[in-house]
Amino acid sequence: xxxxxxxxxxxxxxxxxxxxxxxxxxxxxxxxxxxxxxxxxxxxxxxxxxxxxxxxxxxxxxxxxxxxxxxxxxxxxxxxxxxxxxxxxxxxxxxxxxxxxxxxxxxxxxxxxxxxxxxxxxxxxxxxxxxxxxxxxxxxxxxxxxxxxxxxxxxxxxxxxxxxxxxxxxxxxxxxxxxxxxxxxxxxxxxxxxxxxxxxxxxxxxxxxxxxxxxxxxxxxxxxxxxxxxxxxxxxxxxxxxxxxxxxxxxxxxxxxxxxxxxxxxxxxxxxxxxxxxxxxxxxxxxxxxxxxxxxxxxxxxxxxxxxxxxxxxxxxxxxxxxxxxxxxxxxxxxxxxxxxxxxxxxxxxxxxxxxxxxxxxxxxxxxxxxxxxxxxxxxxxxxxxxxxxxxxxxxxxxxxxxxxxxxxxxxxxxxxxxxxxxxxxxxxxxxxxxxxxxxxxxxx
Numbered sequence: 515x516x517x518x519x520x521x522x523x524x525x526x527x528x529x530x531x532x533x534x535x536x537x538x539x540x541x542x543x544x545x546x547x548x549x550x551x552x553x554x555x556x557x558x559x560x561x562x563x564x565x566x567x568x569x570x571x572x573x574x575x576x577x578x579x580x581x582x583x584x585x586x587x588x589x590x591x592x593x594x595x596x597x598x599x600x601x602x603x604x605x606x607x608x609x610x611x612x613x614x615x616x617x618x619x620x621x622x623x624x625x626x627x628x629x630x631x632x633x634x635x636x637x638x639x640x641x642x643x644x645x646x647x648x649x650x651x652x653x654x655x656x657x658x659x660x661x662x663x664x665x666x667x668x669x670x671x672x673x674x675x676x677x678x679x680x681x682x683x684x685x686x687x688x689x690x691x692x693x694x695x696x697x698x699x700x701x702x703x704x705x706x707x708x709x710x711x712x713x714x715x716x717x718x719x720x721x722x723x724x725x726x727x728x729x730x731x732x733x734x735x736x737x738x739x740x741x742x743x744x745x746x747x748x749x750x751x752x753x754x755x756x757x758x759x760x761x762x763x764x765x766x767x768x769x770x771x772x773x774x775x776x777x778x779x780x781x782x783x784x785x786x787x788x789x790x791x792x793x794x795x796x797x798x799x800x801x802x803x804x805x806x807x808x809x810x811x812x813x814x815x816x817x818x819x820x821x822x823x824x825x826x827x828x829x830x831x832x833x834x835x836x837x838x839x840x841x842x843x844x845x846x847x848x849x850x851x852x853x854x855x856x857x858x859x860x861x862x863x864x865x866x867x868x869x870x871x872x873x874x875x876x877x878x879x880x881x882x883x884x885x886x887x888x889x890x891x892x893x894x895x896x897x898x899x900x901x902x903x904x905x906x907x908x909x910x911x912x913x914x915x916x917x918x919x920x921x922x923x924x925x926x927x928x929x930x931x932x933x934x935x936x937x938x939x940x941x942x943x944x945x946x947x948x949x950x951x952x953x954x955x956x957x958x959x
Contacts, residue, residue: 519948525559525575526941530934532578536707537930544922548718551922552710555580580705583713587733589916590717594724594731596909598783601725603902605785609674609792610898613799614891616666622803623884625659626810628652630881633872636853640865641824646848653814653832654843660807664800664839671768671796678770678789681726682762685786688723689741689757692716696738697755704737713737727760728783749777767797799891804837806883811841813874821852821867826860828852829867 533554543549557579632652636645695716702709716739720731723741729751730742741752751758751774758775765771770790772779781787811833818829829852835841845851854862 519944519951522575523941523944523948525577526944527938529554529556529576529578530938530941533934534931534938536581537927537934540922540927541924541931544924544927548714548721549922550710550714550717550920551584552707553582553584554578555582555705581707581710582705583710584920585713585717586916586919589912589919590720591731592912593909593916594721594729595783596905596912597721598724598728600902600905600909601785602728602783602788602791603898603905605677605788606791607788607895607898607902609670609789610795610891610895612670612673613667613792613796614888614895616670617663617799617888617891620659620663620666622659622663623881623888625652625656626881626884629656629810630872630875633868633875636851637865637868637872640853640863640868641861643848646824646851648848649851650843650845650848656810657833657835657841657843660803660838660841663803664837667796667800667803668768668839671793674789674792674796675764675768675770678786678793679762681784681786681789682760682772685723685726685751685760686757688719688726689752689760692719692723692739692741692752693755693757695719696752699737700754702737709737724784726784727781727786743774743779744782749774749779751775767800769793769797795894799887800838802883802887804839806880806887807838807841808836809883810875810880811835813877813880814871817867817871817874818852820856820870822854822856822858822862823852824849824861826858826862828856 533556536552536554540551555578556576559574559577629649629652632645632649636642636649639645695712699709699712699716702712716737720729720739720741723729728744730745730748732740732742732746734740738754739752740750740754742748742750749758751760760772760774763771763773770793772781772786772790781790814832818832821829823829830850831844832851833841834844851868853868854864855867858864
C-alpha cells in the first residue's frame with residue numbers, strides 16, 4: 515500500500531481547514547465592494563508503485579488544487595460598458611442642468627421684455643424726462659443681466675472643466691495602480707488566494723476606470739491586463755507595468771480635447787465624455803447668447819445713428835461691447851435716446867425713430883430668441899434625463915446579473931461550513947481509528 519491512513523487523514527484535515535477558510539472569507543466579504551466569491555477546487559492525491567505491481571495507482575488523500583474565483587469575464591465587461599455609458603449620461607446631464615439653471619435664474623427674458631416695454635411707454639411722451647430715465651435704466655439693467663448670464667454660464671463651464679480635470683487625474687492614478695497590480699500578477703502563483711485578491715482589485719480598478727472613460731480591456735494568460743481607450747484600436751493606456759499619461763487641453767471657447775501617451779482621441783463613454791459634450795453644448799449656448807446680445811445692441815445703435823436726441827444732436831450708440839459678457843450701456847443720460855428722426859429740432863415730439871427702434875427689436879426677435887434658447891436647453895435636459903434613466907436601468911440589470919453569478923450566497927456558504935466541518939471531523943476520526951488499530955496491533959501477544 516503506497517500510503518497510510520494517517521497521511522490520508524492528515525491531507526483531509528488540512529484540505530478541509532483550507533476550504534473552511536475560503537467559506538469563512540466569502541461570508542466575511544459578502545458585502546465588500548469588488549469581492550468575487552471563491553470556491554475550493556480539490557483533487558485526489560494518488561501515488562504509484564507498491565508491492566503488488568509497478569505503476570499501480572493508490573489513493574493517498576486529497577489536496578486543495580486551486581482557489582477558483584467565480585468571475586464571468588463577459589458579465590464584467592457588460593457591467594463596465596453599461597456603467598461607462600451611465601457615467602457619461604450623468605455627467606452630461608449635470609452640465610446641462612447647470613446651463614439651464616444659469617439661464618433661468620438670470621432673468622434674461624424678463625429684462626429684454628422690460629426694455630421693450632420701457633421704450634413703448636416712452637413712445638407715449640418722447641419728451642418726458644422721467645420716461646427717458648426709466649428707459650435708460652431698463653437698457654442698463656438688460657445689459658447687466660446679459661453680463662450676469664454670461665458670467666453664470668462661464669462659472670458653470672468652469673465647474674464642469676474642473677470636474678473633468680479631476681477625472682483625468684483619477685484616470686492617471688487608476689492606470690498607475692493597475693500597472694502595479696499587473697506587476698504583482700505576473701509574479702503571483704496561479705490559483706492561489708493571493709492571486710484571487712489581486713484579481714479582485716484589478717477588476718475593481720477596471721470598473722472605476724470605465725466610469726471615467728470608455729475602455730477596452732484585454733486579459734493575458736498570466737492575468738495581467740492591457741487597457742486601451744475606447745476600442746481595440748484606441749490609444750494605449752496601460753500595457754504590462756507601463757501606464758501612459760492622459761492629458762486634457764481646454765480651448766478658448768471652453769471645449770476640451772484629450773490625449774493618451776501623446777495620441778489624441780475623443781472619448782465616447784465615461785464621465786469625461788459627458789463633461790466634454792456638456793462643454794460643447796455650453797459653447798453653442800454662449801455663442802447664441804452673444805448673437806442675441808449683439809442683435810439687440812446693433813438694432814439699438816442703428817436706430818440711434820438714424821435719429822436725433824432730445825437736444826437735437828445726432829444720436830450716439832446706445833450699447834458697446836462684443837458679446838453678452840461685455841455688453842454695456844454707452845450713454846449716461848436719458849435725453850440722449852434718439853426718439854426723433856435725424857435733423858429734428860430740439861424738443862421734438864416726433865417719435866418715429868423710437869418706433870423704428872421698437873420695430874427693429876421686434877423684427878430681430880430678441881425676446882423670442884431668448885425664449886427659444888431657454889426652450890432648447892430645457893428640451894435637452896428633459897431628453898438627457900430620459901436617456902439617463904434608461905441607461906441606469908440597463909446598467910442596474912447588468913450589475914444584478916454579475917452579482918447573481920459572482921456574489922456570495924450566504925445560505926450556500928453556511929452549507930459549505932457545515933460540510934467542510936464534517937469533513938474535518940471525519941478526517942480526525944480516521945486518525946483516531948488508525949491510532950486505535952496500531953495500538954491494538956502492537957498490543958497483541
